Amino acid sequence: MKIISDIKEMQTLAIAARGEGKRISFVPTMGFLHEGHASLLHEGRKRGDLLVLSIFVNPTQFGVGEDFDKYPRDMERDTHIAAAAGVDVVFTPSPVGMYPAGYQTFVDVAELTLPLCGASRPGHFRGVTTVVCKLFNIVQPHIALFGKKDFQQLAVIRQMTVDLNMPVEVVGMPIIREQDGLAMSSRNKYLSSEERTSALCLSRSLQSVRAAYHSGERDAERLKQLVQNIILAEPSATIDYVELRADETLEKVATVDDRTLLALAVRVGATRLIDNCLLGEDD
Incomplete structure (x- = not known):
């Protein structure tokens, strides 16, 4: 080499x-x-x-x-x-x-x-x-x-x-995740042990939205609220953005489908983390 x-x-x-x-x-x-x-x-x-x-x-x-x-x-x-x-x-x-x-x-x-x-x-x-x-x-x-x-x-x-x-x-x-679901990132190094646990709210919210989608929910605002509720339940987490967007154009959508992107940016303590999923795909 x-x-x-x-x-x-x-x-x-x-x-x-x-x-x-x-x-x-x-x-x-x-x-x-x-x-x-x-x-x-x-x-x-x-x-x-x-x-x-x-x-x-x-x-x-x-x-x-x-x-x-x-x-x-x-x-x-x-x-x-x-x-x-x-x-x-x-x-x-x-x-x-x-x-x-x-x-x-x-x-x-x-x-x-x-x-x-x-x-x-x-x-x-x-x-x-x-x-x-x-x-x-x-x-x-x-x-x-x-x-x-x-x-x-x-x-x-x-x-x-x-x-x-x-x-x-x-x-x-594909996104590579830790066994507990946290998306691998070089910036994960910044997280304290408590923040590392709090950071799981990102992957947990993705899983919850996917479950709601597969149960028939198609309203983007209701799915967005579901994510916000999960993340804001963590005291050390603050939301930069939670968005549901078309996967190719990144335009906002009111009604979701399999190709809708759920994108998150969340600060856990001082560390900014991002994660995402397409609603119709599994990691």
Whole structure:
């Protein structure tokens, strides 16, 4: 397994691999890997001849007062996980390499970035699409894998690749959960033991709404109220948003169906967690 930090070196390797007819699979991450990331790597290993993992905590997707400086990092642990998953190349660019002095170009997807996390974190998705666009140009993948826990991010990146005619297949992979239902996230590290228990209100509310849906409830407002009641019963939990949206357009719906997305953002203590499900699908 090679570890590359130089952008030109990574790009040269990718061009050479393509020239040899190799299919490049790519998993972009901010590191502090967990089993959710590992599931993407294992699938990428199956689908490509060269598997590239990037580890880059991207400063442009963090807003003022967010957790860029304290975002968890553990490169030694990450490289062990990468090696176990069969990664060929770990790409670890520096912030100054990705955004040198005088940098002034950004990629902005207009409508899909407005609701949900886009409303709560202005500028976040501009940072995401910019860095992913740059990484696609550097790594030159045939296929890129992303987790569905960041459902809006996945939708935005798919839109970008279509709009900009990028020859990359974007694959969404299922949410990986702890045994008790909590969606795996690097930010779970921030939770105290009491907050970790409180955080189960997210997955519990998803399960309750699915049960209500399968029992015949179709009114979005009543389902939304069900979620709010469960979450607000936890003293340490505050709601950023609870939304029922069309899965492709992310537009609000009054009546739900199998393809309706239930998306949550909840602060448990100081930690912001997201989760989601499609009402007609099981994890």
